[in-house]
Amino acid sequence: MTEVTLSxxxxxxxxxxxxxxxxxxxxxxxxVVLVGPSGCGKSxxxxxxxxxxxxxxxxxxxGNRVVNDLPPRERNISMVFQNYALYPHMTVRENLGFSLKIxxxxxxxxxxxxxxxxxxxGLDQLMDRKPAELSGGQRQRVAMxxxxxxxxxxxxxxxxxxxxxxxxxxxxxxxxxxxxxxxGNTIIYVTHDQVxxxxxxxxxxxxxxxxxxxxxxxxxxxxxxxxxxxxTFIGSPPMNLVDGVVxxxxxxxxxxALTVPVxxxxxxLVRDGQxxxxxxxxxxxxxxxxxxxxxxxxxxxxxxxxxxxxxxxETLLFTNVAGTEVQAKMLNPRPVRPGEVLTFDLMxxxxxxxxxxxxxxxxx
Amino acid sequence: MQMDNNLAHRNRTHRNRKHVLKVLHFTAxxxxxxxxxxxxxxxxxxxxxxxxxxxxxxPVWNPTFTLEHYRAMFGGAGQGGVPVLSYFRxxxxxxxxxxxxxxxxxxxxxxxFARYRFKGKSSYFVGLMLFRAVPGVALSLPLFIxxxxxxxxxxxxxxxxxxVAMNVPFTIWLTDGxxxxxxxxxxEAAEIDGCTRWQxxxxxxxxxAKSGVASAAIFAFLTSWNEFALASQLxxxxxxxxxxxxxxxxxxxxxxxWGGMCAxxxxxxxxxxxxxxxVQKHLISGLTFGxxxx
Numbered sequence: 001m002t003e004v005t006l007s008x009x010x011x012x013x014x015x016x017x018x019x020x021x022x023x024x025x026x027x028x029x030x031x032v033v034l035v036g037p038s039g040c041g042k043s044x045x046x047x048x049x050x051x052x053x054x055x056x057x058x059x060x061x062x063g064n065r066v067v068n069d070l071p072p073r074e075r076n077i078s079m080v081f082q083n084y085a086l087y088p089h090m091t092v093r094e095n096l097g098f099s100l101k102i103x104x105x106x107x108x109x110x111x112x113x114x115x116x117x118x119x120x121x122g123l124d125q126l127m128d129r130k131p132a133e134l135s136g137g138q139r140q141r142v143a144m145x146x147x148x149x150x151x152x153x154x155x156x157x158x159x160x161x162x163x164x165x166x167x168x169x170x171x172x173x174x175x176x177x178x179x180x181x182x183x184g185n186t187i188i189y190v191t192h193d194q195v196x197x198x199x200x201x202x203x204x205x206x207x208x209x210x211x212x213x214x215x216x217x218x219x220x221x222x223x224x225x226x227x228x229x230x231x232t233f234i235g236s237p238p239m240n241l242v243d244g245v246v247x248x249x250x251x252x253x254x255x256x257a258l259t260v261p262v263x264x265x266x267x268x269l270v271r272d273g274q275x276x277x278x279x280x281x282x283x284x285x286x287x288x289x290x291x292x293x294x295x296x297x298x299x300x301x302x303x304x305x306x307x308x309x310x311x312x313x314e315t316l317l318f319t320n321v322a323g324t325e326v327q328a329k330m331l332n333p334r335p336v337r338p339g340e341v342l343t344f345d346l347m348x349x350x351x352x353x354x355x356x357x358x359x360x361x362x363x364x
Numbered sequence: 365m366q367m368d369n370n371l372a373h374r375n376r377t378h379r380n381r382k383h384v385l386k387v388l389h390f391t392a393x394x395x396x397x398x399x400x401x402x403x404x405x406x407x408x409x410x411x412x413x414x415x416x417x418x419x420x421x422x423p424v425w426n427p428t429f430t431l432e433h434y435r436a437m438f439g440g441a442g443q444g445g446v447p448v449l450s451y452f453r454x455x456x457x458x459x460x461x462x463x464x465x466x467x468x469x470x471x472x473x474x475x476x477f478a479r480y481r482f483k484g485k486s487s488y489f490v491g492l493m494l495f496r497a498v499p500g501v502a503l504s505l506p507l508f509i510x511x512x513x514x515x516x517x518x519x520x521x522x523x524x525x526x527x528v529a530m531n532v533p534f535t536i537w538l539t540d541g542x543x544x545x546x547x548x549x550x551x552e553a554a555e556i557d558g559c560t561r562w563q564x565x566x567x568x569x570x571x572x573a574k575s576g577v578a579s580a581a582i583f584a585f586l587t588s589w590n591e592f593a594l595a596s597q598l599x600x601x602x603x604x605x606x607x608x609x610x611x612x613x614x615x616x617x618x619x620x621x622w623g624g625m626c627a628x629x630x631x632x633x634x635x636x637x638x639x640x641x642x643v644q645k646h647l648i649s650g651l652t653f654g655x656x657x658x
Contacts, residue, residue: 079556
């Protein structure tokens with residue numbers, strides 16, 4: 001039905017190559033999030049799918065139809081823009097019905113379709129207002145309503161929540177997810193916010209410098225990052241990385257006379273003297289007595305806490321492993337003074353080894 | 365207690381100073397407005413006064429009201445009449461046509477400058493602005509010669525051509541600014557909603573920029589309507605003379621008919637005034653770009 005396929009899609013701006021031959025298959029009804037730092041080519045990719053940017057090379061197809069040279073109006077897509085792009089001279093009702101009016105749908109059918117969309121998004125009370133009279137969240141909802149009213153094959157979202165304040169953003173996040181569950185269309189969503197990517201996506205496409213770095217479910221990217229970029233981009237707080245050198249085949253020297261065993265997953269993949277980044281998340285370094293009870297190989301460390309960030313159910317502890325500042329997590333928190341020394345358990349099974357030269361993960 | 369007195373005193377001086385500033389403010393405003401308005405008022409009042417009173421020394425403080433100048437103006441050639449209706453028609457034809465053409469060309473140009481990238485864009489734009497810097501009168505002699513050779517001197521067409529050339533750069537500059545304020549996402553959204561590029565312009569971008577286009581039109585119209593220097597060179601006969609040129613009919617070798625001139629000037633001001641009032645609503649209409657950003 002409405003799969004979206006990108007094969008070897010390239011975008012040049014003059015001589016600058018913004019997108020380097022992207023390949024991506026998006027299944028019908030899938031919620032795919034393109035995420036990455038600014039300038040990584042995610043918005044350009046989305047705009048190429050929309051037909052707002054020409055494709056320099058490659059092929060894009062929507063529902064088995066190559067759309068490379070079709071104008072946006074013939075692609076049967078709809079798009080929600082970062083700045084909403086509502087038509088300021090039209091009321092909410094006119095905004096919602098605009099696409100149907102252009103398509104010469106009868107007056108009666110427009111009213112039915114618009115009312116249905118308004119019902120889904122709770123816009124009934126706002127129908128006669130102009131966009132200027134709406135709050136940010138309401139405008140966002142109108143923009144979404146305009147997108148759903150004509151039942152497109154694919155929804156495109158271009159950073160739709162970045163103009164909203166934090167509270168509204170998490171509310172709208174939920175609404176977008178509900179909307180997807182209700183209408184079930186294919187959604188391609190661009191954001192630079194990894195939290196949005198994690199919470200919304202069926203599948204995340206992480207991009208950097210015009211390349212796709214890793215594609216996978218949120219948990220795949222979280223648990224099995226392919227390199228240090230993925231490891232530090234996905235997850236909050238970002239993964240701690242400590243430089244180290246492999247000693248023999250089974251131990252890693254992290255400096256300051258601190259050595260830890262090579263985690264099981266990387267055994268046999270490292271060689272003596274190899275420079276590596278030793279990565280672990282805050283959740284895997286917890287003070288004894290304030291940790292999740294887990295089986296598995298542990299390393300016990302005495303560490304000095306330099307700073308705390310209480311978050312309620314947990315507290316982030318800033319400490320220092322072999323000269324590198326790292327973050328640890330404390331469950332059932334008690335007050336901790338800066339300078340206090342605590343005993344931490346580092347869950348070795350959940351640690352990651354990245355080759356320092358290539359930054360790629362070493363994992364069997 | 366001492367402190368309280370001190371404070372009350374300071375409060376009072378501050379209040380007084382505010383009051384004085386306000387009075388000064390209004391006085392300055394009054395003087396400025398007087399400088400702007402009195403010549404206009406002088407014209408309107410004098411068009412209703414007998415010629416003797418206009419030039420009387422000392423001034424007559426208690427003027428007589430008369431319509432004699434208006435009557436004479438519309439009267440036959442022998443009674444000091446001038447072909448007002450012809451002049452009015454010429455002015456209207458030339459101004460409306462040149463404005464319409466200038467706005468069409470200017471709007472397309474302004475849109476192109478605001479939306480598209482093309483080679484030599486900025487130098488082209490600077491060139492247009494430089495063209496504005498050349499005083500129109502400086503061109504009157506070459507224009508006269510060229511127009512005379514081509515044979516469009518003393519025609520509506522010639523004058524329209526000159527006014528379009530005069531107005532287009534300014535219209536481009538003005539509409540460019542207005543279109544620039546409209547985020548490009550608006551036409552992108554319209555295109556995704558099913559519009560062609562052309563429809564997106566007429567259904568979305570043009571209505572949003574309407575106030576800008578209206579103000580460009582007003583400026584172009586007033587420029588053409590009021591222009592004297594070029595028109596006095598390029599027109600000769602009743603068939604093409606515009607109203608500002610018509611004013612010269614009231615100057616004879618040794619006399620100037622001030623009253624008649626004022627009466628014609630009043631007739632000239634009225635349409636411009638009406639138009640400005642009509643479009644004014646558009647100029648300051650609260651078309652905000654709220655649909656775009658919070």
